[in-house]
Structures are given as C-alpha cells and as structure tokens.
Amino acid sequence: MKKLLTQESIISLRRIFPFLFVLIFVPLFSYLLWLIYPSKELEVLIIDKTVPSDSYQEHQSIFWTLEHLKFKNSDGEFYQKERDYMGFYPDTSASFGTFRDFNQLSENEIVEKANELDVLFLTDTYGVFENDFKEGNSEEFSKKIYGGLNRGDINLLREVVAQNKTIVAEFNTMASPTSVGIRTEFENLMGIKWTGWIGRYFDQLDTTVNKNIPKWLISQYLEQHENTWVSPGPGIVFVHENSTVEVFTNGVDYVGETPKIRTQRMNQHGFKLPEIVPYPDWFDVVLIERDYQVISYYDIDPSELGKEKLREMGLPRFFPAAVIKDIGGAQYYYFAGDFSDLKDSMGSPHFLGLPSLWRGFHLISNFNDRESFYWNYYYPLLSQVLEKTYEKKKENQLVISR
Numbered sequence: 001m002k003k004l005l006t007q008e009s010i011i012s013l014r015r016i017f018p019f020l021f022v023l024i025f026v027p028l029f030s031y032l033l034w035l036i037y038p039s040k041e042l043e044v045l046i047i048d049k050t051v052p053s054d055s056y057q058e059h060q061s062i063f064w065t066l067e068h069l070k071f072k073n074s075d076g077e078f079y080q081k082e083r084d085y086m087g088f089y090p091d092t093s094a095s096f097g098t099f100r101d102f103n104q105l106s107e108n109e110i111v112e113k114a115n116e117l118d119v120l121f122l123t124d125t126y127g128v129f130e131n132d133f134k135e136g137n138s139e140e141f142s143k144k145i146y147g148g149l150n151r152g153d154i155n156l157l158r159e160v161v162a163q164n165k166t167i168v169a170e171f172n173t174m175a176s177p178t179s180v181g182i183r184t185e186f187e188n189l190m191g192i193k194w195t196g197w198i199g200r201y202f203d204q205l206d207t208t209v210n211k212n213i214p215k216w217l218i219s220q221y222l223e224q225h226e227n228t229w230v231s232p233g234p235g236i237v238f239v240h241e242n243s244t245v246e247v248f249t250n251g252v253d254y255v256g257e258t259p260k261i262r263t264q265r266m267n268q269h270g271f272k273l274p275e276i277v278p279y280p281d282w283f284d285v286v287l288i289e290r291d292y293q294v295i296s297y298y299d300i301d302p303s304e305l306g307k308e309k310l311r312e313m314g315l316p317r318f319f320p321a322a323v324i325k326d327i328g329g330a331q332y333y334y335f336a337g338d339f340s341d342l343k344d345s346m347g348s349p350h351f352l353g354l355p356s357l358w359r360g361f362h363l364i365s366n367f368n369d370r371e372s373f374y375w376n377y378y379y380p381l382l383s384q385v386l387e388k389t390y391e392k393k394k395e396n397q398l399v400i401s402r
Contacts, residue, residue, distance in 0.1 A: 033352040039070040042390055043118045044079065049087040049099070049147045050124040050172075052132035056081045057343040058124040061374055065382050068349035071390070074116070088128050088146050096133050096145055102152030110152075114159040118393055119386075122169040123340045125149050127177060148178040154185050161189050164327055166389045170335035171198070171284045176241060191289035191325060192334050196241040197315060201258050201280040203368070205247070206232035213237075221245040234258075236300060238313065246313060253306035258367045259283070261321045261337075261377065263296040269324055271295050271384055277377045278367035283337040285319045295322040295381070298336070322381060329396050333385060339378045344371060355379050 044066065048059040056063075063081040072078055090097040102110065127147010134142075160167060167190070174183045174194055187193050204210040207218055207229065220243055222229060234250040234257050248254050258278040265275060273296065283298060297318045302310060307317060325332040347354075355375060362372035 027351060030351040030353055034068075034070075034350050037070055037352060039072050039076075040390055041074060041076075042066075042071040042386065042393065043074055043116055044071070044121060045113075045117050045119070046079075046085040046121045046123055047087055047101075047125065047153065048085050048123045050126045050128065051088045051090055051097075052128045053090055054082070055343050058338075058341055059085055060346065061340050061342040061378065062121065062123060062382065064346045064349050065379060065386065068354070069383060069386060071386060087125075090128070096128065096130075099146045101150060102156050103150055105152060105155075107155075110155050110159050113156060114163050114165065117160060117165050119166045119168060119389055120157065120160045122153075122167075122173045124170070124172055124338075125153070125178060126172040126175075144177055148176075149174065149182045149186060151182070154182055154189075157186065157189055164329040166330040166332075166392070168333045168335070168385060170340060171282060171338050175284060190332055190334065191292065192323075193287045195285045195287060195315065197238050197285040197313065198282060199236055199238045199259075199285065200282045201234070201236050201367075203234050203257075203280070204232065205230050205235045205249070217245060221247065240313075246309065248300065248302070248306055248309065252303065253309060254300045254302045256301040259298055259300045261296045262299050267293070267295055269293060269295065269326075269388075271381065273380055274364055274376055277364060277373065279321070279337060279373065279377075280367045281338045281341065281370075281373075283321070285315055286334065286336050288320055288323050288334075289325070292320075292323045292325045292332075292334075294320050295324055297321050330392060331385075331388070335381075339373075339381075342370060342374050355383075 046059055046062060048056075050058045060081045063079050063084075067078045073084070086100050086102070088097055088099045102113070105113065125148055128145045129142040129147075130145060131142035132145075157167070169190065174186045174192075175198060178186075183194065202210060202213055205213070207213055209232070217237060217239065218229070220239075224245060230247045230249055231252075236248040236254065236259060238246045238248070250257060258280045261277045261279045263271065263273040263275055263277075279298070288294075298321045299318055300306070302317070310317065320334070320336055322335050323333065358371070358375040362369055362375050364372060364376045366372050
C-alpha cells in the first residue's frame with residue numbers, strides 16, 4: 001500500500017504550514033478572543049450633520065471603534081453608523097435627504113435625553129450643501145441644505161453640562177455655518193474660543209496640478225494679493241471667517257513638510273500616543289481656558305518669516321490639537337482637527353488586536369495615507385477617551401450605590 005504522504009509532500013506541508021497558520025489560525029483565534037471579551041454599556045449620542053453620502057466618512061471611524069471595543073447601548077445592541085446618530089440622512093429625493101435634531105424637543109424631553117447619556121459626541125456640524133451632490137469643484141460657495149449648530153443642540157449641550165456628562169467635540173463644531181450667537185454660547189459652555197482661523201496642508205499648491213484646492217479659496221487669495229498666486233510645492237493655507245486667506249509656503253514660511261501633532265511622552269492624564277504624527281487635513285485654531293490640559297498640540301515649524309506672519313494673524317507659535325478638561329465626574333474634550341474623517345472601508349471590527357496589526361502596515365510618517373493617521377493617532381486617542389469615560393461611569397455608579 002502506497003504511503004499517503006510522501007517525503008516531498010511532508011516537506012511541502014511544513015513549508016506552507018506557517019502561511020496557513022497566519023492566514024487561518026491567527027485570524028480565527030483573534031475572532032474567538034473578541035467574541036469572549038465582555039461587552040460594556042456606554043450610552044453615546046453622536047451628532048453628524050455632514051453626511052452627503054452613505055460612506056458616513058465623518059463618523060464611521062467612531063462607530064468602528066465603539067464596536068471593536070464592544071461598547072453597546074442600553075438596549076444591549078452595537079451602534080450602527082447608518083442610523084444611530086443625529087444629523088443629516090442622505091437619500092435620492094429632490095431635497096437630497098432628511099434630518100433629525102433636537103429643535104422640536106421640549107425642555108423636559110431635553111432633560112430626559114441628557115439623563116440617558118454617558119457621552120455627547122459632536123463630530124461635525126458643518127452640514128451639507130447643494131454642491132455636495134454635484135460633480136466638479138465649484139467657483140463659489142453653494143446654498144446650504146442643512147448644517148450648523150442650532151438652538152436645540154445648545155439646549156442639549158447646556159443640560160449635559162449641568163449633569164456633568166462627558167462631552168467630545170471636534171472640528172467643525174462651532175465654525176461656519178454656525179451663527180455667531182450660537183457659537184458664543186457653545187464657547188462659553190465648553191470654555192473654548194475659536195480664533196476665526198482654520199487651516200489645511202496641501203501637498204501641491206500649483207493649481208494646474210492640484211484640482212482639490214477649492215476654487216473659492218484661490219479666487220479670494222488672488223483678490224487679496226494683487227492677483228498673484230503662491231509658488232508651486234507644498235504649503236499650508238489659513239482661512240479666516242472674514243474671508244482673509246494666508247498661505248505659508250514650504251521652505252520659506254515654515255520648514256518640514258506637513259503640520260505635526262506633538263504629544264509629550266509624560267502628559268498629565270496619561271494618554272499613550274506617538275510623540276510626533278504628521279497631520280495633512282483641516283484644523284481650527286482655538287484658545288482654551290486655563291483649566292484645560294493639552295494632550296497634543298500643533299507645530300508647523302515656522303521660519304522667522306513664518307513666526308512674524310503668525311503674529312500679524314494674531315496666532316501663537318503652537319496651538320492645541322487635542323485638549324481635556326476634568327470636571328470631576330466626567331471630562332470635556334476638544335479635537336481641533338477633522339480627525340474622524342475616514343472614507344475608506346475599515347473592515348470588520350470583530351478581531352482582537354487588529355489595530356496593532358494595522359499600525360504595523362501603515363507607516364506613521366506616510367501622511368498621504370489617511371488610514372495611517374487613524375491607526376497611529378486617532379484610534380489610540382479615541383479608544384483611551386472611551387475607556388476612561390467608562391471607568392469614570394463605573395466609579396460614579398459605585399459612589400451612588402454606597
């Protein structure tokens with residue numbers, strides 16, 4: 001009787017076994033570990049008004065993180081990015097979609113909603129505009145369909161503040177198209193003030209090459225600078241709410257290529273984050289009250305000429321990227337960047353240790369890779385915020401039970 005396995009086939013199996021182990025057994029083991037890991041209850045309300053498509057790119061990374069960490073709502077269900085948020089819901093109708101917010105809620109309903117919450121998360125309130133549903137890069141601003149903080153949002157925020165619940169907000173929460181009066185109320189409640197400036201890095205300022213530079217930005221700069229555009233190459237664009245546009249040219253106004261997010265290794269609240277992460281997306285420049293602690297800050301490495309331009313713009317040498325204020329039973333966080341924005345599919349969250357694996361595949365220095373920023377900086381930051389909030393919740397419940 002012939003041997004079922006020859007010497008050659010045994011050798012072949014030995015060679016392919018490590019690959020089978022990596023491709024089959026490691027993922028299976030990771031999935032089983034995730035399944036047996038206990039779930040945790042955390043009531044999170046996410047507000048996202050910038051939802052022009054079903055990619056949900058302004059909040060899908062938050063939902064992925066919640067499910068990966070096995071946070072569930074009070075009904076014992078995982079949060080669903082398609083339904084479990086307040087804001088704009090796109091569709092194919094003539095009005096482009098519908099919306100849900102708090103404007104129609106009574107005072108008692110607002111109080112009840114705040115009572116239910118552990119975390120209020122304002123990820124983006126910029127909104128949706130008619131041009132979001134058209135192809136091309138328009139010359140002018142388009143008509144707003146829905147967006148900006150409104151009175152209902154402020155009423156809920158005020159009640160959440162009164163109840164000492166955790167609040168997380170990020171760019172763009174209080175800037176355009178939110179009215180000045182509503183913004184001022186938000187600033188007073190949160191203890192944060194917007195300078196009026198937002199900024200963004202562009203890897204190429206040559207407008208014949210880079211079609212992603214907004215046309216309105218180009219036209220405004222030309223109008224303000226004697227119809228002269230800047231030199232080609234990388235640069236950082238600053239835009240003020242009064243329409244002033246300033247451009248920092250790489251090698252002239254600043255050194256290095258992209259803005260950097262820096263985190264001190266020893267920060268007061270113990271966040272474990274990379275010391276330096278390049279950040280190439282939109283950010284806003286804010287001022288914070290003294291009782292805030294800086295988790296991370298922006299550094300654009302300005303030259304002497306750049307430092308002078310910053311002074312003329314009324315901006316500091318460094319400005320906050322992520323801050324925290326401890327209010328005893330909870331915290332306020334503000335992320336001064338479009339951190340949650342992630343359009344690409346993130347795959348299944350049901351594998352324990354997956355973020356560590358993805359960090360190995362996405363180089364922290366590759367600023368052109370949007371996923372690199374998420375896996376190396378934003379996921380570690382957000383996961384620690386959620387875990388700290390959950391631990392605070394348990395501490396508060398223990399105190400109440402006594």
